[in-house]
Amino acid sequence: MSEQRSPQPTGAERSRPARRGLRGCPASEARDRLVSAGLRPTAQRCAIAWLLNGPKHRHVTPEGLYQEASKARVSVSQSSIYNILRQFTEAGLLRQRTFRGLVIYDTDVSDHQHFLVEETQEVINMPGTPMRVGGLPSAPEGYEIVGVELIARVRSKR
Amino acid sequence: MSEQRSPQPTGAERSRPARRGLRGCPASEARDRLVSAGLRPTAQRCAIAWLLNGPKHRHVTPEGLYQEASKARVSVSQSSIYNILRQFTEAGLLRQRTFRGLVIYDTDVSDHQHFLVEETQEVINMPGTPMRVGGLPSAPEGYEIVGVELIARVRSKR
DNA sequence: ATCCTTGCAAAACGTTTGCACCTCA
DNA sequence: TGAGGTGCAAACGTTTTGCAAGGAT
Numbered sequence: 244m245s246e247q248r249s250p251q252p253t254g255a256e257r258s259r260p261a262r263r264g265l266r267g268c269p270a271s272e273a274r275d276r277l278v279s280a281g282l283r284p285t286a287q288r289c290a291i292a293w294l295l296n297g298p299k300h301r302h303v304t305p306e307g308l309y310q311e312a313s314k315a316r317v318s319v320s321q322s323s324i325y326n327i328l329r330q331f332t333e334a335g336l337l338r339q340r341t342f343r344g345l346v347i348y349d350t351d352v353s354d355h356q357h358f359l360v361e362e363t364q365e366v367i368n369m370p371g372t373p374m375r376v377g378g379l380p381s382a383p384e385g386y387e388i389v390g391v392e393l394i395a396r397v398r399s400k401r
Numbered sequence: 402m403s404e405q406r407s408p409q410p411t412g413a414e415r416s417r418p419a420r421r422g423l424r425g426c427p428a429s430e431a432r433d434r435l436v437s438a439g440l441r442p443t444a445q446r447c448a449i450a451w452l453l454n455g456p457k458h459r460h461v462t463p464e465g466l467y468q469e470a471s472k473a474r475v476s477v478s479q480s481s482i483y484n485i486l487r488q489f490t491e492a493g494l495l496r497q498r499t500f501r502g503l504v505i506y507d508t509d510v511s512d513h514q515h516f517l518v519e520e521t522q523e524v525i526n527m528p529g530t531p532m533r534v535g536g537l538p539s540a541p542e543g544y545e546i547v548g549v550e551l552i553a554r555v556r557s558k559r
Numbered sequence: 560a561t562c563c564t565t566g567c568a569a570a571a572c573g574t575t576t577g578c579a580c581c582t583c584a
Numbered sequence: 585t586g587a588g589g590t591g592c593a594a595a596c597g598t599t600t601t602g603c604a605a606g607g608a609t
Contacts, residue, residue, distance in 0.1 A: 283583065285589060306573075320591045325574065327589095344499040346573090359539060370538050371472060379553065380528050382503040393551050395537065397544040441608065443564060464598080479565045483599065504599090 265319070280334040290317040291327050292336070300351035302340075302366040308348075342366055342394065356393040369395070415464055416496070419546035430454070438492035448475040449485050450494070460498075460524040466506075500552065514551040 273292035274284040282288060294311060295301060303311070309324045319327075328348050330335040337348045342359055351368055358367040382388045431450035432442040439447060452469060452549070453459060467482045477485075486506050489495040496510045500517050510527055516525040540546045 247412060272538050283589075285583070287590070301498050313556065318591095321573095322575075322592080323590055330589095341502040343500070344502055344504060357500070358544070358546075359546065367541055376534050376546065379551075380554045383525055384551070384556055386516070386518065387558045388516075388553050388555050389519065390554040391551065392554065393534070393537075395540070396548040396550065398539045399543055400545045441563070443607075445565070476566095479598095480567080480600075481565055484564080 268315050271355055276336065280319065280331075280336050282330060282334055287317075287319045287323050289328075290319065291324070291331075295331075295337070295350050297350075300368055302347045302349050304345065304347060318392075339365075356395070358397050361396055361398045367397075418497050434453070434494065435501075438489075440488060440492050445450075445475070445477045445481055446488075447487055448473075448477065453489075453495070453508050458503045458507065458526055460507050462503065462505060498524075514553070514556050516553050519554055519556040523557075 264303075271290050271317055273296055276296075277284040277288055277292055290312065291308070294308070294315065294317070295303065298336070305321075305324050305328055308328070309319070312319045312324070327335065328339075332339050332348065335352060337350060338352045340347045340349055340357075342357070343364065346365065347366055349366075356369040358369060359365075360367065376393075378389060404544075404556065408451075413481045426551075431454055432453055433446050434454075435446055435450055448470065449466070452466070452475070453461065462477075463482050463486060466486070467479055469479070470477045470482070470516040476534055486497075487496065490497050490506065493510060498505045500515070501522065503522060507524075507526075514527040516527060517527065534549060534551075537549070
C-alpha cells in the first residue's frame with residue numbers, strides 16, 4: 244500500500260491533505276510519470292517527483308532539494324536525494340547542468356539556454372527561441388562542434 | 402636574495418638554466434609582472450607566474466598546477482597554490498572560470514569564448530571574434546544583461 | 560622590525576560508497 | 585520472495601582555514 248507522504252508543491256494547494264493511492268491526484272500523476280520512465284514508484288521517488296512537479300520548470304540543487312523535502316515532511320536521506328536525482332536524470336526526467344561550479348538539476352529537459360542572475364545565482368530558462376549565433380569561429384582542426392551553450396548573465400535593473 | 406628555482410615554461414627553451422636575479426631573463430619578467438600588479442615577488446609567486454607565462458594562453462586547475470609545479474621542482478604547498486591563484490585573479494593576472502563544475506584559471510584575461518573538448522574536458526580559447534548572437538531573448542522583466550558567455554562543445558572528428 | 564606570505568595539518572564542504580535493512584512488484 | 589531501493593555512516597577529493605615559522609621591504 245502506498246502510504247504517501249504529502250510534500251507541498253512549493254506554494255499553492257497546501258490546503259488539501261494527500262489521500263492515499265487516489266488516481267488522478269498529483270501524487271498519482273507523479274507516480275505514473277515514474278512508471279512511464281521505467282522507474283519503480285517508491286515513496287521517496289514519488290515525493291521528489293511531486294516536489295519537482297510544479298507548474299513551472301525548476302532548477303534545484305541536491306542540497307536545496309534535501310532541505311525542501313525536509314520542510315515538506317518528506318523523509319528522504321541525503322544519499323537518496325543524490326541517487327534519485329541521478330536516476331531521474333538517467334531516465335530523462337531531469338537534466339543536469341552546472342553554472343559557476345554549482346550543480347543544478349533542471350526539470351526542463353528540452354534544449355534551451357539560460358539566464359544567470361548574478362546576485363542570487365538564480366537560473367532562469369530562456370524561452371526556447373531558435374537562436375542564431377553569427378560569427379562563431381569554426382572548431383579547431385580535427386574537432387567538430389556538437390553543441391553550443393549560452394549563458395546570459397543578468398543583474399536586476401535599479 | 403632571489404634564489405629562483407627553474408620551472409620550465411612548458412616546452413621550448415629548456416636548455417638554458419635560470420640565472421639568479423638576472424634582468425631581462427624570463428624569471429625577471431615574471432617578477433616585474435608581479436610587481437606591476439601590486440603583488441610582492443616572492444619565490445613561489447615568481448615560479449608560478451613563470452609556469453603560467455608560456456607563449457600561449459593556458460588553462461590550469463589548482464591540482465594540475467600543483468603537480469606541474471612539483472614536476473618542475475618548484476616547492477609550493479597546495480594551499481599556497483590556491484592562495485596564489487586567487488591573488489593573481491584579484492590582481493587581474495588571471496581569470497577564473499568554471500566549465501562543467503571544474504574550476505579553471507585562464508591566463509587570457511580578455512573577453513573571449515571557449516571550446517570545450519568533450520572527451521578530455523580540455524578548454525580551448527576561441528579567437529576573439531566579435532560574435533553576433535541573433536534571436537537572443539531580452540532579459541526577464543527587471544533584469545539587464547551584463548554579459549554573454551558561450552561554450553561550444555566539440556569532439557574530435559574521426 | 561614589521562608586515563605579509565608560506566606551509567602544515569586539520570576542518571569544512573559536497574558528493575559517493577559499502578552494507579544491512581526494508582520495500583515494491 | 586527476490587530484485588533492487590533506502591538510510592546510515594564512513595570514505596572521498598577538493599578547497600578553506602588557523603596558526604606558527606619564515607621571508608621581504
